[in-house]
Amino acid sequence: MQNNEAHITWHLNENGDPQPYSSLFNDVYFSSDDGLNETEYVFLQGNALAERFNTLNQFTIIETGFGTGLNFLCAAQLWLNIAPAQSTLHFISVEKYPLSLHDLVKALQLFPSLQLLTADLIAQYPQILSRKTIRLFNQRVKLTLMIGDASQCLSGFQHKADAWFLDGFAPAKNPDMWGETLFSQMARLSHVQTTLATFTSAGAVRRGLQAAGFKVSKRAGFGKKREMLHGCFTDNFSLGKPLD
Template identity: 60%
Template structure:
């Protein structure tokens, strides 16, 4: 199958932060994107606890929206700190419009605590754009980025998620992604211990996840965001 040409993201930089004019939205929180990622995705999926008690030798995260790689690097940092040294993290992300190497470098300079980890990603970034895969941190992390529409990419995926990072631009600004077909693919790629977390608590997302077999729980959001949602897969035929 021939790979379609990748259209890289067209960014603007506003007050030193990457902004998407196409989606009229920011790539990460101006409050503190790093703390937001920790709150929403790492804590929202209870990853530290789960990794300290990991029953097997692999753990798989599926993500919608690779963006600046901030979620990925936060997950790597927690993994390298808390997971068994002989275990491997498989991180599979979808991205329709990846950042070019220069924009990626500039975006990641923003996060001083992640500089060493970002350096590892940036070393492999050109290869990642070409092949969609990279092995990092002495093979303890296997990264795969699927370039294209989220639902289409996931429909060609067969790897089950242990946790979902449901990201991407806000539902009101990126309605093409937050569709019933996406939630159906999430259900197909989940098992009874699969969790999810997302920054949004929009009704379309809550209803879509509930309809495809996820238990949805509202919890306090980060910073100025009043609410976010987390939950887990319970299968079809269950109410939330």
């Protein structure tokens, strides 16, 4: 497995706040207008997590692209707010180009409302990079970070997802994260109530997910994006059977 570093430059948004930008992929990590509300809209609402979290004792999210950890922290915050007290959220993410601790801290300073959770993540970030599963937030959230290419990492993985966060850079700039190999691994790691959400509405992504057995719909996108995709696994394949 490769372990490459993220190449981050900082671009000021309209408010003068420095936003992380990938010079490897020429793309943003999250909306420079409002990253927090983008995550809430695209990934939390897109997977109906507020409706699902309060009835379950455990829940697994798999994300492609950990980046700054913003999506992780937002999902954890929702879980801590509404899931039953003894319940556990398992958040699994794959990341090929992890941020340095310095860049992660700088990026997450943009979100003061997450400050308490951020402190716990930052304290344990070096451990996470050594590929351990860690527990955070009074043991109520488990974080597994797999370092490497998303499709490769998932091919060796067995844990089923209840929800997918597809958050690679834009498909045109980062095709490795949006191909048939990844979608077939997603199908293998899904069950009939598994949902997915992603910021993109690219036709190739929609068709690839459908071919792998996901029912996919468009909804209005966040901010300047016209549309996004969300959906659920149906076990109804046009390209073949899941791998197990």
